[in-house]
Amino acid sequence: MTPRDILIERVSAAFRRAYGEEPVRIVAAPGRVNLIGEHCDYNDGLVLPCAIDRETMxxxxxxxxxxxxxxxxxxxxxxxxFSATAGVIDHAEADWKNHIRGVAHFLRERGIQPPAANLAIAGNVPMGAGLSSSASLGVAIALALSMHADAKVDPGDLARIAQQSENDFVGCACGIMDQMASACGTEGAAVLIDCQSMKQRAVPISESLAIVIIESGIQRILTDSPFNTRRAECEAAAEHYGVDALRNLDPARLEPERGDLDEACFRRARHVVTEIARVRRGIDAFTTGDTASLAEIMAASHASLRDDFQVSIPPIDQMVAMLAEKIGDRGGVRMTGAGFGGCLVAVVEKSLAEDVIGWVEHDHNRMAEVQASAGIYLPSKGAHLLR
Structure with missing residues (x-):
């Protein structure tokens, strides 16, 4: 059985266990890995994630x-x-419950009233690893409840509903990237998202490349991390420079107009404007399989996340440095996701992928206190009905 077949059986069995009958339908939404463009989405920038072959059903x-x-x-x-028809949907203590309640609330705001329903949930997106298990859950719930209400909601709106739920019901001030990648992913490609215009297009990933995701084993919880603080610092920097969002800040203005902007906010702004430039450069490298350029771009991205955005941590930095030395110009590696733990992503020549996994699970783990794991992930399709 494939991992997807196993997951279908697991969620079906959970439904039977809970309700004593078979489900009417099963939907799935994938997690995502961001290849380049970290912390740019809530600054109206460019991001290049791809949906992955791990999903919530x-x-x-x-x-x-x-x-x-x-x-x-x-x-x-x-x-x-919770009541399907009550005027107010109360918050629950557990975040997973609030994702469902929040999605139901924002569907109602759009005039979609989900009727009473039984749901079972199961997934194989690693939780707390920076692969957007929460966005996967939110998008899957939005698709399931909207279909249950006989409402057709386009993928972009599924993403917006899930983001609103995470922002305003769960309490994490995330941008739109994670949900948009989960809702709108394309098999074999990344998704270039302009978070200002919300335009998107598929960016094919060269068949010569493999995506290896390394789970550091260091779990993070965004609502308990400095994530929301970073967003506030970006907003303060944008206000200082007189722009609506850091996407609109000309890099040439960074130093000359810094004035009395504090060091932290300046660093956040510098990361965002340089990271958006790296996204523009990275598009061709991912499409053509230019591994030397990927090595340079991803190394610069990680250094900026470490030094300017200050969301990396020493164990992650050490793993990135080790892998970068071994990979050389045959690919790139950096931390991915919001930071404070979580995952690394390496995009390398296919022939090198198994070596990367071996370096992590043998060379690194032999010396590390926290054991890491690694695997090859495929760019996959966005949220859809399975059956």
Whole structure:
């Protein structure tokens, strides 16, 4: 059985265990890895993520109890329920429950009223690793509940609903990138997203390249991290320079107009404007398989995230340095995701992918206190109905 077949059976079994019947439909939404363009989305910048072949699945069926009930196979069969028709949807204590409640709330705001439903949830996106398990959950819930309400919602709106839920119901001030990648991914390609215009296009990944994701084993929780502080610092920098968002800041203005802008906000601004430039350069490198350029671009991105945005940590930096030395000009490696732990991404010649995995799981792990793992991930399709 494939990993997808295993996951379909697991979510179906969870539904049967919880409700004693078969689900009417199953939907899936993938996680994502960001190849380049970190912390640019909420600054209206350019980002280049791709959906990955790890996903969250929702099994759903009708109900007559008047509630939207959920059963989470990945949280020790924890469950939740709230009225499908009550005027106000209250918050729950667990974040996973608030993703569902928040999506239901924002569907209602769009005039879509999900009827009572039974849901079971299971996934294989690593949690707390920077691969957007939360965005995958939010997009999958938005697709499942909108289809259950017989409403057709386009992928971009699924992403916006899931983002609103995460911002305003769960309490994490994330940008749109994660949800948009999960909703709009294309098999074999990354998705270039202009977070100002919301335009997007597929960027094919050269068949000569492999994407290796390294889970550091250091888990982070964004609502408990300085993530929200970084966003506030970016907004303060934009206000200082008199622009709506750092996307609109000309790099030539950074130093001359710094004035009394504090060091932290200046560094945040410098990261964003240089990272957007790296996205523009990276498009051709990923498409053509120019590994020497990828090595340079991804190394500069990691250094900027470490020194200017200050979201990396020493164990991640050490792993990046080790892998960069071994990979040389045959690919690039950097931290990916919001930071403070989580994952690295290496984009390398296909023939080198298994070596990268070996270096992580043998060379690195032999010396490290926290054990890392690595695997090859494929650029995959966005949220869709499975059956």
């Amino acid at each position: 929702i099994a759903i069926g009708p109900a007559h109890h008047g509630e939207i009930r959920s059963f989470a196979a990945d949280f020790d069969d924890d469950s939740d329920g």
